[in-house]
Amino acid sequence: MSNDQYTVGWICALMTEYVAAQVFLEKRHSRPETLSPNDNNHYTLGEIGGHHIVIAVLPDGGYGTSSAAGVARDMVHSFPNGRFGLMVGIGGGVPTKQDIRLGDIVVSSPGNGGGGLLAGLQAQYELEGHRLVEDIQSVIEHNTKLKHKYARLYSESDRLYQSHFTHVGVSWGSCAELCDESKLILRAKRTEEQDDHAIHYGLIASGNRVIKDAMFRDKLAVEQDVLCFEMEAAGLANHFPCLVIRGICDYADSHKCKEWQGYAAMMAAAYAEDVLRQIVPQRVNAEQKAREVLNDIQNQLEDVSRNVNDLRVITSESARDVNAMAQNIDLKELPVAEGAEFNTYMNQHEEECLPGTRKELLLDIEKWAVSPEGKCIFWLNGLAGTGKSTISRTVAKLFKERR
Incomplete structure (x- = not known):
């Protein structure tokens, strides 16, 4: 299949996320026959809900906004008809103001709502609940090798500690063994009317630093309404329109561990699959190409730059006019301070x-x-x-x- 037929880009930061993305493909295509020069990305091609999807993963050992930007840039060059992107994977949850738990999902939405793209799916989940857990169980049953790392964990391993209490001992030591249980925050089990794992819509903070500080986490939650931390999405903004989906694997505190990463990655991938099934392929094909959107943005930025330069010229000319006016003032018209004339000393x-x-x-x-x-x-x-x-x-x- 030609590279021109792929319209959705799916980017993962970790191999764990890359594996989770692949297991939800309905069909898997052969590898691309050609790539743009200097494109060293590893791609998996396939279909979900009639969409032709290209999945890429950051290079081994690469993380952060700059690595993600490089992957996205090369993807857009090799697959020029891409319309939008998905950044799907794990993140650190912020349970300060909302009841966010491990295995929950946070979807990027600055207005704290699902937006037009997700409105139908959001309504469906509220009416019927989601079946993400069942979807994960189904794919694991078809590939039992995934069970050890990607299967659902016991809720008892979801441990949220008081913000001021930091991890005891070495960073890789078990919280269950090393940390004081009296410092745990007790939370009621979710009821039968609630989904085991909730979907949250809101602000996802992206940066080049792993957050392991509960006090800092809480500060941003209060000041900025942040629901999740991650390290790659900001690097994609300059390359294509992107929806960020994060499965919560820790609480962005000193008690971070990798125990929940596999399952959280599965939850995020399962949700991404549901999103794609909600979107009619023809609607995606009718959207503007990502490259064209970026060109428009670039042109707008250049217009702004030119306007700023024009404003600087006008300001400079105005300053010269003011100086000229100051030099043309008739000194005879200025008021005189008696006794302070230049030649008053002549008499003394x-x-x-x-x-x-x-x-x-x-x-x-x-x-x-x-x-x-x-x-x-x-x-x-x-x-x-x-x-x-x-x-x-x-x-x-x-x-x-x-x-």
């Missing part, structure tokens, strides 16, 4: 230098006057009021008396 000066003052300067002038090698002009320079006129009168009187 001494006619000649006082005895014993200006001796060296007067001697220099005298030597200049009598020296046959002296220049024709002796230039006496100084600020107003420093005695130039007084010195001149003194010299004139001395020469007059010597004649």
Whole structure:
């Protein structure tokens, strides 16, 4: 199948997420025959709900926004008809203001709602509940090798500690063995009317640093309404429109461990599959290509840059006009402070230098006057009021008396 026929990009940060994504493909296609020059991504191609999907994973050891940006950039070049992307994987939950638990899902939505794309799925879940847990059980039954790492865990291993209580001992040590159980936050079990794992819509914070600080986590929850932390999604924003889906595997505190990562990745992938089944393929094909969207954004940014430069020119010209106006002010029109005129000191000066003052300067002038090698002009320079006129009168009187 031609690369031009793939319209949905699915990006994973970890191999665990990459495996979870692949098991939910309805059909698996052969590897791409051609790739853009310098594209070193590893791709898996397939279908879900009639959508042709290209799945990529960050390079081994790579993480953070810059690595994700590189994968997305190369994907868009190799599969030029991509319409939108999914960033699917695990994240750290923020249970400060909402009842977020391990295995829950957080979907990116700045308005704390599902938005138009997810409205139908959100309504369906509220009316009927979701079947994500059953979907995961089904794929594991068909591939029992996944059971150890990706199957559902006991709820007792979902341990949320008080924010001020940090992990005891080495970072890889078991919380059940090392940490004080009296510091656990007791939470009621979810009722039969509730889904075992909830879907939350809200703000996902993305950065290049792993968050392991419960106090910092709570601060952002209060100030910014953050529901989840992750490390890659911000790198995709400059490359294509993207929906971020995160399965919660820890609470972004010092008690982080990898125990829930496999199951959380499965939950996120199962939800992504449901999202794709809700979208009619023809609707995706009618959307603007990701490359075109980015070109439009780039053009808009260039327009803004030009407008800013034009504004700078106008501001500079205005500054010059103001300076010119200041220079053209008629000084005669300015008010006069009586007694502070420039020449008021003229009425107070001494006619000649006082005895014993200006001796060296007067001697220099005298030597200049009598020296046959002296220049024709002796230039006496100084600020107003420093005695130039007084010195001149003194010299004139001395020469007059010597004649």
